[in-house]
Amino acid sequence: MNIKGYGGINPNDLKAQQNAAKADKANKSNETARSGGDPSASGATVQLSSQAQNLKQIEKSLVNLPEVNQAKVDELKQKVQSGEYSVNSKNVAEKLLGFEGDL
Numbered sequence: 001m002n003i004k005g006y007g008g009i010n011p012n013d014l015k016a017q018q019n020a021a022k023a024d025k026a027n028k029s030n031e032t033a034r035s036g037g038d039p040s041a042s043g044a045t046v047q048l049s050s051q052a053q054n055l056k057q058i059e060k061s062l063v064n065l066p067e068v069n070q071a072k073v074d075e076l077k078q079k080v081q082s083g084e085y086s087v088n089s090k091n092v093a094e095k096l097l098g099f100e101g102d103l
């Protein structure tokens with residue numbers, strides 16, 4: 001059966017295009033696998049800028065830092081529990097207004 005789609009587009013043609021795209025993707029995947037997945041096997045090279053290299057080095061050093069300053073958390077928790085922690089509402093208001101101004 002030959003069905004014509006909307007605007008004269010044949011659904012069978014669309015299916016053929018999708019199948020061709022899948023086959024092309026599979027071929028590229030197989031080529032990468034045959035070359036061992038090594039991009040340099042195809043002669044492609046990448047050179048990072050000094051800024052990118054610096055960012056990579058910073059990223060490596062940040063991995064070693066804790067996500068939370070546990071000493072500060074413990075100190076604040078102790079102050080809250082003992083009732084020693086007080087909020088300076090004026091400072092909070094100023095920070096909020098400053099934040100609003102930055103938007």
